[in-house]
Amino acid sequence: MEPLLRVENLMKQYADNRPLGERREVTALAGVSLSIYAGKITALVGESGSGKSTLALCLACLERPSSGSIWFEGRDITALGEDEQRRVRPKLQLVFQDPAGSLNPRLTALEIVSEPLIIQKRFQTQERFERAWALLERVGIPGEKAGQRPDEFSGGQRQRLAIARALALEPKLLILDEALAALDCSVQAQIANLLLELQSSLGLTCLFITHDFAMAAHLADEIGVMDHGRIVELGAAEKILRAPENKATLSQLAATPRFRRIANPLAVL
Amino acid sequence: MDVGARRDLLLVHRMTPLLEVQDLYVTYYSRTGAAIPALAGLSFDLRPGEILGVLGESGSGKSTLATALVRLPLANGKIEKGTVTFEGQNLLRATPRELERIRGGRIALIFQEPSLALHPTLPAGEQVSDVLAAHKSLSRKALRERTLQLFADLFPGVESRRIADSYPHQLSGGQRQRVLLAQAIACTPSLIVADEPTASLDPITQQEILSLFRTLRLQLNLSIILITHNPALLVGLAERVLVMYAGRVAEMGPTRDVLSSPRHPYTRALLRCLPSPFDGDLAGRKMKLPLIPGELRRSTQLTGGCEFEPRCTERMDVCTTRAPALVALSEAHNVSCFKYGG
Numbered sequence: 142m143e144p145l146l147r148v149e150n151l152m153k154q155y156a157d158n159r160p161l162g163e164r165r166e167v168t169a170l171a172g173v174s175l176s177i178y179a180g181k182i183t184a185l186v187g188e189s190g191s192g193k194s195t196l197a198l199c200l201a202c203l204e205r206p207s208s209g210s211i212w213f214e215g216r217d218i219t220a221l222g223e224d225e226q227r228r229v230r231p232k233l234q235l236v237f238q239d240p241a242g243s244l245n246p247r248l249t250a251l252e253i254v255s256e257p258l259i260i261q262k263r264f265q266t267q268e269r270f271e272r273a274w275a276l277l278e279r280v281g282i283p284g285e286k287a288g289q290r291p292d293e294f295s296g297g298q299r300q301r302l303a304i305a306r307a308l309a310l311e312p313k314l315l316i317l318d319e320a321l322a323a324l325d326c327s328v329q330a331q332i333a334n335l336l337l338e339l340q341s342s343l344g345l346t347c348l349f350i351t352h353d354f355a356m357a358a359h360l361a362d363e364i365g366v367m368d369h370g371r372i373v374e375l376g377a378a379e380k381i382l383r384a385p386e387n388k389a390t391l392s393q394l395a396a397t398p399r400f401r402r403i404a405n406p407l408a409v410l
Numbered sequence: 411m412d413v414g415a416r417r418d419l420l421l422v423h424r425m426t427p428l429l430e431v432q433d434l435y436v437t438y439y440s441r442t443g444a445a446i447p448a449l450a451g452l453s454f455d456l457r458p459g460e461i462l463g464v465l466g467e468s469g470s471g472k473s474t475l476a477t478a479l480v481r482l483p484l485a486n487g488k489i490e491k492g493t494v495t496f497e498g499q500n501l502l503r504a505t506p507r508e509l510e511r512i513r514g515g516r517i518a519l520i521f522q523e524p525s526l527a528l529h530p531t532l533p534a535g536e537q538v539s540d541v542l543a544a545h546k547s548l549s550r551k552a553l554r555e556r557t558l559q560l561f562a563d564l565f566p567g568v569e570s571r572r573i574a575d576s577y578p579h580q581l582s583g584g585q586r587q588r589v590l591l592a593q594a595i596a597c598t599p600s601l602i603v604a605d606e607p608t609a610s611l612d613p614i615t616q617q618e619i620l621s622l623f624r625t626l627r628l629q630l631n632l633s634i635i636l637i638t639h640n641p642a643l644l645v646g647l648a649e650r651v652l653v654m655y656a657g658r659v660a661e662m663g664p665t666r667d668v669l670s671s672p673r674h675p676y677t678r679a680l681l682r683c684l685p686s687p688f689d690g691d692l693a694g695r696k697m698k699l700p701l702i703p704g705e706l707r708r709s710t711q712l713t714g715g716c717e718f719e720p721r722c723t724e725r726m727d728v729c730t731t732r733a734p735a736l737v738a739l740s741e742a743h744n745v746s747c748f749k750y751g752g
Contacts, residue, residue, distance in 0.1 A: 161547055171677050189614070190582065295469075295705060313490075325468050325639045325643070325681075326640060326683060327680060327683050329683075330685075330699035337696060352611075352612035353613070353686070356641075356685055358685065359685035359694070359696070360453075382688050394688075397613045398613070398642035398645065399687040399688070400645065400681070400684050
């Protein structure tokens, strides 16, 4: 099957200019190759500093890689000019970790979700609001809350809002960078269910970036493990969970706290 | 000391808690004057050398507890009543001077975000020696030596002196958390209150920091209150778990009992919504996780009944009439739910 998006040997170096030190380069991505298939949830796990977020920014055309290519809809999007990248960005949407920091506090929920449609000049006012309304309902924000501002929502509802906004432009790929990390486990479960529901109802393609192997294991069809700017293991989730091969995968699996859910909660009575 | 004598000593320690919180009420007041209860009659005790895990959702009052214990200012908040007895002294009656001695000296606090808790333009070492200087009268040379010793203890096998001279932004998340730990243990306190200390760390770093907690507890006979929303972290670390809901104890008991046979409907619901472990049967993958219906109420009024009742799947008529009392299921395991008497 042809992948939706194919990353080939992607490299990214940042200059590390210290005021009184030698100029150095920090390698964030050291040759990443990865394919993302339509309709699948691909989880990307790795330690802090392994390059996960840099990869997310490169995929969303918010950061230009130093070399390598990202093939999407028959073109290498890293080679596009700024104007053309602007037209690609709506198709590759990003949701960040901190929903409070990524939502404009002065806008209402309905305005937040319709803003991408205004910026991209899609539809007339009436249809924009109808679509925004439908999106809020889709992510489980009740209509009577559409006029509320971000500070009136809980953390989980804010993250739902951020997801609704990302879905407004009907992206081909939704990238979630640690989107559950700041949430309680009860709210994480709600958002995880929402992602599974969107996957089955809309055929949503998702790149789920996390350091929580347990949640990656739960949601993913494919898992990629990153270490020091490289993808060291990549494949079907079941295979990686049952027979991990790389040392980095093994040590991350070993360090993940696990918890056995009570099989039958009534049995203890 | 022979084994018997040591056991006797342990028993004595068991009987006198290091910290005893009784009937603690904290209320926040909004701009319009509405009262929002955050802690509503919280009671628990902590033994010397014990690690107590405090579990609950956002808004359950966990962080208010950490702040109120050391009487740090609560934004728009007020301690209404209760007692906090620490090392025999009621902290709610302590003078500002006594509190200064206790904070950082006898009780240390570690917050969630290590990058926010450290000053961005001071070297890490200076920030640790500042804590020492605030509590002890030491010469500059002694301060420097003690600081470097702390860094050597907390950063074994690396250039601890270089880390002491680094600025926070030059350190990784795990290293910053170790600097906070160095600050916390600098004056050899008897209690550390850690509020989500590992939430922003990846699992490998998280395990390193948690095992450091274990080591320090043994070396310094520390008691630790570990506030978290992730029950999986507490397995094999905490002796007891306190599950908080709406500013009260929902359930409290030995970690094994609470996590493997939870009794309160809230504890059960909370544990059910975690993804299943991924090392055996993978059948639960991609299945919808069971949710807790509704949301933690952010109301201005206590209902007068059980606060969990609106979300509870096992509610009974009595649940709306009054708040359930804490019932002892065994010597150490308590639950506040009418199913067990209440």
